[in-house]
Structure formats: structure tokens, C-alpha cells
Amino acid sequence: MDPHLLRRFVAVAGHGSFSAAARELGYTQSAVSQHIAALEKDLGAVLLQRRPVAPTGVGVRLLEHARPLLLRWDAARADMARLTTAPATRIVLGVAPLAMTAWLSSTLADLRGAQPGLDVTVRVLGRAALTRDVATAAVDLGLVDGMAAPADPLQLPDTGLLTTTALAEEPLAVALPAGHPLADRAGLRLADLADAQWIEAPDTAIPLAPLRTASGSDGYRSSLRYEGTDVRGLTALIAAGHGLALLPQREFDDLPGIRAVPVRTPRLVHRIEALHHEMPDGPAARLAAALVAAS
Amino acid sequence: MDPHLLRRFVAVAGHGSFSAAARELGYTQSAVSQHIAALEKDLGAVLLQRRPVAPTGVGVRLLEHARPLLLRWDAARADMARLTTAPATRIVLGVAPLAMTAWLSSTLADLRGAQPGLDVTVRVLGRAALTRDVATAAVDLGLVDGMAAPADPLQLPDTGLLTTTALAEEPLAVALPAGHPLADRAGLRLADLADAQWIEAPDTAIPLAPLRTASGSDGYRSSLRYEGTDVRGLTALIAAGHGLALLPQREFDDLPGIRAVPVRTPRLVHRIEALHHEMPDGPAARLAAALVAAS
DNA sequence: TCGCGTTACGAGGGTCGTAAAAATT
DNA sequence: AATTTTTACGACCCTCGTAACGCGA
Numbered sequence: 001m002d003p004h005l006l007r008r009f010v011a012v013a014g015h016g017s018f019s020a021a022a023r024e025l026g027y028t029q030s031a032v033s034q035h036i037a038a039l040e041k042d043l044g045a046v047l048l049q050r051r052p053v054a055p056t057g058v059g060v061r062l063l064e065h066a067r068p069l070l071l072r073w074d075a076a077r078a079d080m081a082r083l084t085t086a087p088a089t090r091i092v093l094g095v096a097p098l099a100m101t102a103w104l105s106s107t108l109a110d111l112r113g114a115q116p117g118l119d120v121t122v123r124v125l126g127r128a129a130l131t132r133d134v135a136t137a138a139v140d141l142g143l144v145d146g147m148a149a150p151a152d153p154l155q156l157p158d159t160g161l162l163t164t165t166a167l168a169e170e171p172l173a174v175a176l177p178a179g180h181p182l183a184d185r186a187g188l189r190l191a192d193l194a195d196a197q198w199i200e201a202p203d204t205a206i207p208l209a210p211l212r213t214a215s216g217s218d219g220y221r222s223s224l225r226y227e228g229t230d231v232r233g234l235t236a237l238i239a240a241g242h243g244l245a246l247l248p249q250r251e252f253d254d255l256p257g258i259r260a261v262p263v264r265t266p267r268l269v270h271r272i273e274a275l276h277h278e279m280p281d282g283p284a285a286r287l288a289a290a291l292v293a294a295s
Numbered sequence: 296m297d298p299h300l301l302r303r304f305v306a307v308a309g310h311g312s313f314s315a316a317a318r319e320l321g322y323t324q325s326a327v328s329q330h331i332a333a334l335e336k337d338l339g340a341v342l343l344q345r346r347p348v349a350p351t352g353v354g355v356r357l358l359e360h361a362r363p364l365l366l367r368w369d370a371a372r373a374d375m376a377r378l379t380t381a382p383a384t385r386i387v388l389g390v391a392p393l394a395m396t397a398w399l400s401s402t403l404a405d406l407r408g409a410q411p412g413l414d415v416t417v418r419v420l421g422r423a424a425l426t427r428d429v430a431t432a433a434v435d436l437g438l439v440d441g442m443a444a445p446a447d448p449l450q451l452p453d454t455g456l457l458t459t460t461a462l463a464e465e466p467l468a469v470a471l472p473a474g475h476p477l478a479d480r481a482g483l484r485l486a487d488l489a490d491a492q493w494i495e496a497p498d499t500a501i502p503l504a505p506l507r508t509a510s511g512s513d514g515y516r517s518s519l520r521y522e523g524t525d526v527r528g529l530t531a532l533i534a535a536g537h538g539l540a541l542l543p544q545r546e547f548d549d550l551p552g553i554r555a556v557p558v559r560t561p562r563l564v565h566r567i568e569a570l571h572h573e574m575p576d577g578p579a580a581r582l583a584a585a586l587v588a589a590s
Numbered sequence: 591t592c593g594c595g596t597t598a599c600g601a602g603g604g605t606c607g608t609a610a611a612a613a614t615t
Numbered sequence: 616a617a618t619t620t621t622t623a624c625g626a627c628c629c630t631c632g633t634a635a636c637g638c639g640a
Contacts (some may be wrong), residue, residue: 001368001371001372002297003297003298011520016311017594019593019594028441029594030597030631030632031630032632033597034630034631044376050594050640051594061375061378062371065370065374065375066371068456069368073296080338080353080360083353084339111600158453161360322606324619325622326606326607328620329605329622330605345613346619348619348620
């Protein structure tokens with residue numbers, strides 16, 4: 001169960017093709033084929049169905065182990081690399097779409113005003129990419145978001161020695177098209193909308209899967225999936241009646257065609273946390289501290 | 296950063312000796328030396344001081360990554376092995392010392408009475424060994440314990456796809472020798488004992504490190520360390536005045552020379568959880584379900 | 591027949607043990 | 616001087632790419 005073999009297995013399963021994975025990884029199809037064969041022999045089970053290429057039951061299970069495992073692996077590597085390298089002067093700030101707030105913009109303006117040499121890249125990333133890039137140190141500081149009970153921390157994939165700090169909590173609301181029967185309520189119970197039509201926007205809105213597990217219900221189904229990190233695109237779909245989504249209430253302050261009705265029960269908030277490696281002193285550490293101080 | 300290399304690094308650091316680690320692993324000293332050299336070259340940093348052999352700063356950091364990483368790795372391997380193997384008929388039940396309760400004994404008696412073919416090994420293990428052995432499937436079902444806020448889950452090292460289920464919560468008490476000034480109180484504030492003399496018994500009582508981090512204080516110091524899983528040995532040391540320890544209150548019902556004073560603030564409980572892989576149907580799965588049902 | 595995955599085989603590189611050297615106590 | 620770690624070197628094995636093969640659309 002070599003990590004390299006595991007990584008290739010994940011790639012093949014992801015691409016649904018040996019050749020595509022081989023191209024991406026810079027190997028021959030033959031080599032990739034041998035890797036998968038070796039892994040299957042090692043584990044004593046067929047991991048992939050061929051033609052079409054799709055993971056078997058055992059393969060799916062292995063994927064569930066492999067993805068977080070490899071993420072942790074990369075995080076460890078990146079952390080070791082940081083220890084032996086000088087801190088960069090250019091800071092990459094990774095931001096989840098819903099963490100890209102007016103507060104962040106103005107705080108960043110203040111910081112850059114006070115410190116003219118501060119050289120920052122702001123990079124908006126989806127949830128999976130953001131935690132991955134923080135883990136692998138492709139971004140120095142990540143502003144992640146999600147749903148949580150008030151004062152509870154976010155449930156993030158475990159990446160080892162990363163540090164999280166709470167930055168903000170705000171009311172969570174259901175985004176409804178203006179004409180929706182519930183659109184003029186002052187607040188609502190989430191369970192009343194379990195059977196509504198939802199939009200699955202895993203990188204932009206709150207993903208639906210945790211809603212289902214939290215409520216124990218089978219509802220919150222979606223027939224439209226929105227991939228991307230542009231909130232305006234999502235709100236346009238909601239306004240057009242394609243379905244509902246969970247967003248922080250402030251996102252709607254100036255949007256026509258949408259009503260944001262706060263979720264009253266269960267008690268849930270939209271939460272933003274800073275995620276980063278324990279940083280030696282440097283620009284990234286100072287930025288992190290300043291954001292926390294300003295929150 | 297091969298897992299094998301990492302494993303050997305952990306072994307060498309643990310033994311404080313290349314030769315001892317080599318003996319344990321069935322390699323030559325030479326090979327182990329080459330492994331460490333390769334790892335150090337790969338990471339571009341010296342990981343171990345030689346003569347005496349001790350981890351450097353970077354090495355310590357790597358150990359912090361490596362130990363949980365390898366545990367997860369083993370857990371994934373064990374889980375895959377389970378999927379391709381028939382469930383065993385003999386069940387190994389791993390139990391933390393403080394989870395070895397009268398309730399467990401009688402529940403187990405009931406279960407074995409109802410099901411005569413049930414073949415069980417009860418194995419008392421310290422905290423680190425227990426989570427490790429559950430992860431690697433050396434035990435089928437682990438009863439782990441620890442300190443937590445009421446209704447909060449235990450903080451366990453992340454081992455991937457393991458499942459936990461709450462079994463019991465009980466009052467947490469400070470074990471004091473009978474003559475102690477606070478021994479006759481009905482309850483006490485933990486902070487009042489921050490400067491007392493404690494006994495560090497990581498496998499038997501509540502470890503002191505989480506107390507320090509939770510309280511943010513530097514107190515709860517110990518000058519006596521108790522290694523082992525025998526609660527009676529620890530209570531004997533407490534009765535003799537070597538120091539204090541945190542234990543569930545029931546442990547003292549019949550012990551002379553000791554007073555158990557419940558901790559009133561902060562609100563904390565001793566909690567027992569069942570820890571196991573998602574099990575296919577089999578004796579282990581049935582035992583887990585029965586224990587949860589009886590709790 | 592074409593596209594894709596598997597198998598056969600050989601070159602190259604990496605890993606281990608033996609043995610000798612170096613360093614610390 | 617003894618013990619422990621490092622280095623040198625050679626045998627072995629493993630991995631990758633090329634190329635031939637098998638198989639399904």
C-alpha cells in the first residue's frame with residue numbers, strides 16, 4: 001500500500017480511465033496498469049472494474065481512506081518543507097467564496113495601508129481545493145467557511161497539525177426566489193423545507209450532505225448541481241426558481257429576486273475560520289494575527 | 296517520505312538507538328542508518344542528533360506528523376484486510392482500565408448467558424495501545440475513556456473511518472488521600488488544585504496535559520509517573536500521599552484511605568465510548584450493538 | 591479496425607547485507 | 616579498547632518504458 005500506488009489509484013478512479021490518469025501523472029498506461037495490478041495484489045481484492053473503469057465496492061472504501069490519508073501526507077510534507085525554507089514575502093490568501101466579505105476587503109485595505117510592502121494574492125477557492133492547498137502550503141492562509149452550531153468549530157477534514165481560529169459567525173438563511181410562499185416569513189424551520197427543491201453547490205453554498213446527516217432525514221434533494229465559486233451565478237439560479245440554497249444572510253442585502261429567510265430551528269450559523277500551518281514569524285503569520293485581531 | 300522510512304525513523308527515535316531499532320525491525324544497523332540518511336536527504340534537514348541519538352527540532356516536528364499518520368495508515372490497511380477476510384468467531388474486546396466497570400462485567404455475563412457460543416477475550420489496554428489496536432484490528436471493539444464536557448464526544452486521535460458510540464458518562468472526581476484538607480468537601484473547583492502535587496498516570500487516570508491546555512494554566516504538575524493499567528496500584532499511591540489524580544467517582548466506593556471529591560467546576564464528566572471499524576455482520580458487530588443497547 | 595487495458599521483457603535504479611572505516615565514550 | 620554509526624561495494628529485486636498481445640465497441 002505504497003502512497004504512490006494509492007495516489008495513482010485515486011487518479012485512475014477520478015479520471016475513470018487508465019490512459020487519462022497516466023497522461024496526467026506523466027507515466028505510461030502500462031506503468032499505471034502495473035501499479036493498479038500491484039495494489040490489487042497487495043490488498044487481495046479487485047479495486048477497479050474495467051471497461052468502463054469504475055471503482056468496485058472495495059475500491060470505493062479504499063478511496064474513502066486514501067483521499068484524507070494522502071491529504072495528511074501532503075500536509076506533513078509541506079510542513080516539513082516550510083521548516084527548512086525561508087518564509088516567502090508574497091502571501092497567498094485562500095478564501096472560500098462566502099468568506100470573501102466586505103469585512104475582509106476593508107480589513108485587508110487597512111492592513112495594506114498600514115504596511116505598504118505587503119504583497120498579497122487573494123485566491124478564491126472551493127472547499128476541497130482550499131483545505132488541500134492550505135495543507136500543501138500552496139496558500140499560506142485559508143479562510144474556510146461552513147455551517148455549525150453557534151460557538152462550535154467547523155468540521156474540517158483532518159489534516160494533522162493545522163491550526164484553526166474562529167473569525168466570524170453570522171446568521172444562516174435560506175435563499176428563496178422572491179415569489180416563494182415562505183419568502184416573506186421572518187424566520188423558518190429548516191425541516192419544513194426538507195422536501196423542497198434544492199441546488200447542490202458544494203463550493204459556494206452549504207453542501208446538502210451534512211444537512212441530511214444532521215437531520216437524519218433523506219430530504220434536501222437536488223436535481224441541479226452548481227460547480228464553481230461565483231456566488232452571483234448561484235443566486236441567479238435561485239432567483240430563476242431552480243431551487244433553494246443555504247447562505248449567510250448578508251449575501252442578499254442587495255440582490256433583487258431573492259429573499260433570505262433566517263433559519264430559526266435548528267440553531268445554526270454560518271462560520272468563518274482561519275486555517276493555517278503553525279507559522280514561523282513572517283508576513284503570513286502577521287497577516288493571520290492581524291485578521292484575528294480585527295475580527 | 297516513504298512510510299517505511301518514516302516508520303523506521305519513529306522506531307529509532309523511540310529507542311534512542313539505531314542498533315536497537317534495527318534489532319526490533321529485523322534489519323541491519325547499516326540498513327537503518329541508510330534509511331535515516333535517505334529520509335534526511337529527502338527532507339533536506341537533520342532529523343536526529345547522534346551520540347546520544349535524539350530527535351532534533353525538525354525531527355520532533357516530523358514525529359508529531361508521523362505517529363498519527365502511520366496510525367491512520369495502519370487503520371486503512373486493517374480496514375481493507377477486514378473487507379477481504381471472513382469475520383473471526385473469537386472476539387477481542389479491548390478495554391481501558393477505567394472502562395472495566397461492574398456494568399461491563401454484568402452486561403457481558405448476560406450476553407454470554409444468552410449466547411453460549413460467544414467466545415470473548417477481554418484485554419485491558421492503555422490509551423495509546425487501545426486506539427492503536429482498534430485501528431489495526433488487533434482488537435475488534437475498544438472501550439475507550441477520557442474526560443469531556445457533558446454530552447461532548449471524546450477527543451481521540453484521528454484514525455480515519457472508525458466509528459464511536461457513547462456508552463456512559465459519570466461524575467469526575469479528584470482522588471485525595473483521606474487526610475487531605477479538602478478530602479471532606481462535597482465538591483470542589485478543579486482550579487483550586489492546580490498547584491497541588493499530581494500523579495501522571497496517562498493510561499489509568501485522566502492525563503494531565505489536557506487539563507493544562509483546557510485551563511490554560513501551567514499547573515497540574517507531577518513528579519511521579521505511574522505507567523501501567525492497574526487502578527489499584529494507582530489508588531495505593533494516592534492513599535500514600537504521593538499525589539492526586541482524576542478518576543470517575545465510582546472507582547472509590549470501597550477503597551480505604553482515599554476520598555473522592557466530585558469536580559463541580561468546570562463541568563466535566565468521565566466518558567466511555569465504544570470505538571470500532573464499521574463492521575460487517577458478525578459476532579463483533581453483535582457485541583457492539585448489544586453493549587450500546589444495554590447502556 | 592480502433593481504442594484501451596494487459597502482459598512480456600530488458601535496462602536502470604534502488605535496497606539490503608557484508609565488511610571495513612570512522613567516531614565517540 | 617569497545618561500542619556505535621557511517622561508508623563502500625556488490626548481489627538482488629523492483630520499477631519503468633517499449634512493444635507485442637488481448638479484448639470489447
